[in-house]
Amino acid sequence: MINFEIPARIKQELMMVEMVANQVMRPRSRYLDEHEHERPTEFINMMWPAVKEQNRRQIERLKQNGAAAKEKSGPSTALLRLILLIEQMSWGDAGQYLCVPGGGLGGAAVEAVGTPEQKIRFLSRFAEGDEPSWGAMAITEPDAGSDNSSMRTTAVLDPETNEWIINGEKIFITSGTLSLKESNGFCVVWATVDPKAGRGGIKSFIVEANTPGVTVSPGLEKLGIRASDTVILTFEDVRVPYDNLLGSAEVREQTGKAGFAGAMKTFDASRPAVAASAMGIARAALEFVKEKLAEEGITVDYTKPTHKMTAFERELVMMEGLYKSAWLLTLKSVAAMTHGEGNRLEASMSKAHAGMVVTKISQKAVELLGPLGYSRELLAEKFMRDAKINDIYEGTRQINLLIVARAILGYSRKELK
Amino acid sequence: MLDFRLDEEQKMLSDTIHRFAEERVRKVFRHADEDGKIPADVIKAGWEIGVLPSFIPETYGGFGEPSAVTAAIAYEQFAYGDLAAALNILAPSAVAMAVLRAGTEAQKEAHLPLFCEDKLPKIAAALTEPSILYDPFDLKTTATPDGDEVILHGVKSVVPLADQADTFLVYVNEGGRTQAYFIPAGTPGLTIGERDKLMGIRALPTFKLHLDNVSVPAENRLGGADGINFSTLLNYSRVAMGALAVGMARAGYEYARDYAKQRVQFGEPIAHRQSIAFMLAEMAIDIDGARMMVWEAAWMLDQGQEATQAVTVMKHYVDEMVMTVADRALQTLGGYGYIREYPVELWFRNARGFATFDGLASA
Ligand SMILES: Cc1cc2nc3c(=O)[nH]c(=O)nc-3n(C[C@H](O)[C@H](O)[C@H](O)COP(=O)(O)OP(=O)(O)OC[C@H]3O[C@@H](n4cnc5c(N)ncnc54)[C@H](O)[C@@H]3O)c2cc1C
Numbered sequence: 001m002i003n004f005e006i007p008a009r010i011k012q013e014l015m016m017v018e019m020v021a022n023q024v025m026r027p028r029s030r031y032l033d034e035h036e037h038e039r040p041t042e043f044i045n046m047m048w049p050a051v052k053e054q055n056r057r058q059i060e061r062l063k064q065n066g067a068a069a070k071e072k073s074g075p076s077t078a079l080l081r082l083i084l085l086i087e088q089m090s091w092g093d094a095g096q097y098l099c100v101p102g103g104g105l106g107g108a109a110v111e112a113v114g115t116p117e118q119k120i121r122f123l124s125r126f127a128e129g130d131e132p133s134w135g136a137m138a139i140t141e142p143d144a145g146s147d148n149s150s151m152r153t154t155a156v157l158d159p160e161t162n163e164w165i166i167n168g169e170k171i172f173i174t175s176g177t178l179s180l181k182e183s184n185g186f187c188v189v190w191a192t193v194d195p196k197a198g199r200g201g202i203k204s205f206i207v208e209a210n211t212p213g214v215t216v217s218p219g220l221e222k223l224g225i226r227a228s229d230t231v232i233l234t235f236e237d238v239r240v241p242y243d244n245l246l247g248s249a250e251v252r253e254q255t256g257k258a259g260f261a262g263a264m265k266t267f268d269a270s271r272p273a274v275a276a277s278a279m280g281i282a283r284a285a286l287e288f289v290k291e292k293l294a295e296e297g298i299t300v301d302y303t304k305p306t307h308k309m310t311a312f313e314r315e316l317v318m319m320e321g322l323y324k325s326a327w328l329l330t331l332k333s334v335a336a337m338t339h340g341e342g343n344r345l346e347a348s349m350s351k352a353h354a355g356m357v358v359t360k361i362s363q364k365a366v367e368l369l370g371p372l373g374y375s376r377e378l379l380a381e382k383f384m385r386d387a388k389i390n391d392i393y394e395g396t397r398q399i400n401l402l403i404v405a406r407a408i409l410g411y412s413r414k415e416l417k
Numbered sequence: 418m419l420d421f422r423l424d425e426e427q428k429m430l431s432d433t434i435h436r437f438a439e440e441r442v443r444k445v446f447r448h449a450d451e452d453g454k455i456p457a458d459v460i461k462a463g464w465e466i467g468v469l470p471s472f473i474p475e476t477y478g479g480f481g482e483p484s485a486v487t488a489a490i491a492y493e494q495f496a497y498g499d500l501a502a503a504l505n506i507l508a509p510s511a512v513a514m515a516v517l518r519a520g521t522e523a524q525k526e527a528h529l530p531l532f533c534e535d536k537l538p539k540i541a542a543a544l545t546e547p548s549i550l551y552d553p554f555d556l557k558t559t560a561t562p563d564g565d566e567v568i569l570h571g572v573k574s575v576v577p578l579a580d581q582a583d584t585f586l587v588y589v590n591e592g593g594r595t596q597a598y599f600i601p602a603g604t605p606g607l608t609i610g611e612r613d614k615l616m617g618i619r620a621l622p623t624f625k626l627h628l629d630n631v632s633v634p635a636e637n638r639l640g641g642a643d644g645i646n647f648s649t650l651l652n653y654s655r656v657a658m659g660a661l662a663v664g665m666a667r668a669g670y671e672y673a674r675d676y677a678k679q680r681v682q683f684g685e686p687i688a689h690r691q692s693i694a695f696m697l698a699e700m701a702i703d704i705d706g707a708r709m710m711v712w713e714a715a716w717m718l719d720q721g722q723e724a725t726q727a728v729t730v731m732k733h734y735v736d737e738m739v740m741t742v743a744d745r746a747l748q749t750l751g752g753y754g755y756i757r758e759y760p761v762e763l764w765f766r767n768a769r770g771f772a773t774f775d776g777l778a779s780a
Contacts, residue, residue: 001422001424002421002424002712003420004716004717007419302725302729305551305553306772307549308552320730324731328706329705332705353702353706401699404698405694406694409677409688409697411689411694417689
């Protein structure tokens with residue numbers, strides 16, 4: 001039955017996050033943007049207890065019923081809740097949001113493909129301790145971006161110690177420092193166990209903080225989301241236990257496409273998450289413009305026909321339309337998963353669209369505000385710089401369009417390159 | 418709780434209309450556009466599906482309750498078949514839903530049972546005016562009180578099936594508010610003008626309507642003494658038009674998608690090229706996004722929420738979406754897209770109409 005209602009319980013939680021966004025994130029936005037590589041400590045410390053508590057309950061459930069947890073009937077609102085929180089945090093500040101403690105993309109990967117034992121072993125750290133910890137995920141390499149199946153990082157099994165030896169270089173890794181150097185976290189590293197096998201040889205491994213052989217570069221300098229920690233990771237004979245290979249025995253042994261496909265499952269949740277983050281920035285930009293225009297006495301009259309609208313009104317209505325279409329597609333991709341249905345196509349649709357939409361809306365916002373839009377004294381220009389990353393990571397717009405196109409045409413990779 | 422799956426009844430209704438669209442409408446629509454009319458048996462079959470009576474409560478002869486969401490689902494399928502046919506079949510909804518939502522008890526009792534019969538009722542709504550400055554909230558057609566009577570004066574256009582109508586529901590400017598009056602055909606001063614010559618929906622006969630100081634009893638006002646809240650009625654109508662746009666866009670998109678898979682150039686299907694494949698992907702995304710906006714606006718109306726902002730934003734997005742999709746569909750077919758033997762140029766012509774169409778159907 002078609003319904004656009006967000007559960008009241010989640011709405012309440014969102015109000016609290018909105019308070020954090022207004023009182024903790026926004027006041028630090030400009031400072032952190034101009035002091036790249038400084039950590040958003042207030043936000044991190046504020047969020048850690050709540051994150052910890054949420055994770056603690058989840059781990060508890062895992063411990064109680066192990067695999068049976070999956071059999072839970074009825075819709076699961078976990079992803080919906082996450083998506084809405086991400087939207088609200090990104091509305092506050094997208095760079096700071098990316099520093100929220102917890103498993104992040106790495107945690108999501110463990111969630112998606114890890115065994116119950118692995119989940120307990122690796123995710124418990126996000127549910128306890130006085131100090132926050134982070135997870136990261138390393139797929140991208142300097143020569144393997146969109147074409148991640150051509151990655152060259154290798155994992156070789158040492159039969160004597162039953163350890164994997166990882167060698168290679170990963171680039172643009174979000175929270176690389178936070179997860180590997182500044183906390184007791186971990187990074188999920190994708191590597192090939194058989195370079196000749198193409199995507200079939202690619203597996204994901206947990207590399208924990210302070211593992212010898214891992215080098216973390218200084219933070220990269222970026223256009224936006226400057227509060228977010230982005231680094232290059234180098235792996236030189238990094239040894240991890242056999243069981244740090246993520247997935248069931250079945251997935252681990254597979255050399256065919258299925259192994260890689262398992263890892264790709266992470267994207268079904270992470271692409272809507274990026275779309276949601278994009279939409280948080282889009283809403284921030286849109287609200288910001290409307291607020292500033294209202295101060296000048298300019299508001300939209302939604303009952304006017306097009307020919308009576310001012311240029312401002314037309315632009316705003318256009319922006320709101322783009323915003324709505326992308327936000328509802330994001331919710332659609334989440335709703336499918338909530339009701340236990342596949343959402344790969346919807347996930348890519350929402351990500352491709354939201355990345356484009358936030359790019360467009362934030363650019364329009366700067367344009368409409370004229371000299372004030374372009375000024376670093378206000379946040380509009382920051383929204384525009386922050387926005388663009390959503391058009392790039394978790395698969396660029398083009399890569400997600402490619403996925404959508406293949407799905408609607410029923411084409412393989414070979415037919416549509 | 419967030420959910421975008423159709424319920425069983427909606428699925429059945431949607432499937433039924435989809436089948437009707439494929440099996441009946443698509444067989445005739447291309448020729449109907451050239452011919453200027455849709456075969457009567459197709460209209461009859463569409464009417465007999467009984468969508469409108471399913472929104473009219475039993476008290477008034479129907480067998481259900483209104484639901485803008487369900488209407489949106491149904492209307493999308495009608496327009497997937499053909500827009501002109503859909504507007505022909507759904508034209509009575511523009512009057513019926515307005516009466517149901519804003520009529521007095523007496524008006525409901527008098528009019529609604531007519532919409533629950535086997536024959537398409539002969540009653541037409543007239544909102545649009547032939548002016549660049551057309552504004553539904555500031556109409557040029559006026560209503561001036563004159564004792565127990567009201568004098569109506571002005572010109573309407575794009576009034577569907579006006580030549581057959583025995584009653585009109587005409588929207589007018591009454592002291593700055595938009596109100597509507599029932600006018601029986603044949604009332605002195607009321608003349609049906611020439612058939613409109615439009616770029617698209619050529620299979621749907623629409624007409625100008627001239628009101629030269631037409632006098633009707635004041636009690637003919639929809640909603641009686643209080644009149645109507647026009648903004649709400651317009652929202653329901655725009656949801657209907659949005660759903661129709663989504664349906665027609667989907668028709669164009671699916672045709673282009675299938676064509677691109679079988680048209681071979683440079684040794685392989687053109688859909689193997691990203692520039693074609695990406696256009697199709699963006700069409701699919703835009704249509705899906707638009708549908709969600711239509712559903713959300715419809716859902717808000719069903720919940721009794723104020724929806725004017727959502728509806729206006731949706732309308733602007735959808736009007737642009739349907740044109741862009743039709744344009745891309747035509748581009749996908751290249752020269753063949755320009756040839757009238759193929760349906761794409763028809764969708765292209767119809768698509769631009771959504772920016773102008775107002776009040777032709779209601780959810
Ligand atoms: C701030 C930031 C944070 C990031 N965080 C992470 C992270 O945490 N973990 C991680 O693993 N990665 C991360 N990334 C990497 C990101 O996912 C990649 O940058 C992205 O996948 C694109 O790869 P690339 O930069 O090598 O671009 P390329 O793949 O070289 O692409 C260049 C251009 O070519 C286009 N293109 C490429 N292939 C095709 C094709 N087949 N068809 C059409 N167009 C194509 C792309 O769309 C793009 O426009 C991050 C990147 C940034 C900038």
